[in-house]
Amino acid sequence: MKKGFLVLALTARFTCPAFGASTPDVPADSSVPVVPSDYVVDAGDVLEISVWKEDGLTKQALVRPDGGITFPLIGDLQVGGQTIHQIRSEITRKLGEYFAEPEVSVSLVNLNHKIYVIGRVNKPGEFVTPNRVSVMQALxxxxxxxxxxxxxxxxxxxxIGGKEVALPFDYDAVASGKSLEQNILLQRGDVVVVP
Structure with missing residues (x-):
C-alpha cells in the first residue's frame, strides 16, 4: 500500500500545479508541431494565416511545389525558403496597402519534414516527422x-549549398553520454546511413 501511495504522490507532484510544480507551456494538442525560429518553410508544409478582426482573411495554405501559396487580397506569394517571421512580415507589408497596421498571425500547422534512415536498421525507410528529430530519435x-x-x-x-556532405555519428559514444554534439537535429531530406 505504501508503494502505491508513493507512486500516486509522485504523479500528483509532477502533474498537479497545486503541488507547486512548474508546468511547461505545452500546447493542449500535442500534434501541433514545435517549430524552431530558424525553420525554413518548404513545399508540402501547411501554414495557417489570420488577420486580427478580419474573419475573411483566415486561411490554411498548403505550400505548393514551387514554394508559393495564394492568399486573399495578395494573390500568389512566394514563401518557400523563408522563415515564419519573414512570411509574417511580407504578408503584413502587402496587407498594409488595404488596412492600417494589420495584425497578422502566421503559424505552421503541418510540417512536410521527411528524413531517411537506411542500412542496418530494423525498419529502414522514409519517415515524416511533425517536429525536427535528433539522430538517436531517428534511429x-x-x-x-x-x-x-x-x-x-x-x-x-x-x-548543403548544392553539395552533399557526410557528418560522422558514433552511436556508442553518444549512447554513453560522450560526443553529444554529434546527436544533431536532422534537417529535411537528411539521410542517416548505418553501414
Missing part, C-alpha cells in the same frame, strides 16, 4: 540497429 523510429551494424561508422548525408 529509434527505424527500430534500432541490427546486430551486425557498424555503430561507430554511422553517417548523416546532408545537402
Amino acid at each position: 529509434s523510429m527505424a527500430g534500432g540497429l541490427t546486430p551486425f551494424a557498424d555503430d561507430d561508422a554511422i553517417k548523416i548525408i546532408r545537402r
Whole structure:
C-alpha cells in the first residue's frame, strides 16, 4: 500500500500545479508541431494565416511545389525558403496597402519534414516527422540497429549549398553520454546511413 501511495504522490507532484510544480507551456494538442525560429518553410508544409478582426482573411495554405501559396487580397506569394517571421512580415507589408497596421498571425500547422534512415536498421525507410528529430530519435523510429551494424561508422548525408556532405555519428559514444554534439537535429531530406 505504501508503494502505491508513493507512486500516486509522485504523479500528483509532477502533474498537479497545486503541488507547486512548474508546468511547461505545452500546447493542449500535442500534434501541433514545435517549430524552431530558424525553420525554413518548404513545399508540402501547411501554414495557417489570420488577420486580427478580419474573419475573411483566415486561411490554411498548403505550400505548393514551387514554394508559393495564394492568399486573399495578395494573390500568389512566394514563401518557400523563408522563415515564419519573414512570411509574417511580407504578408503584413502587402496587407498594409488595404488596412492600417494589420495584425497578422502566421503559424505552421503541418510540417512536410521527411528524413531517411537506411542500412542496418530494423525498419529502414522514409519517415515524416511533425517536429525536427535528433539522430538517436531517428534511429529509434527505424527500430534500432541490427546486430551486425557498424555503430561507430554511422553517417548523416546532408545537402548543403548544392553539395552533399557526410557528418560522422558514433552511436556508442553518444549512447554513453560522450560526443553529444554529434546527436544533431536532422534537417529535411537528411539521410542517416548505418553501414
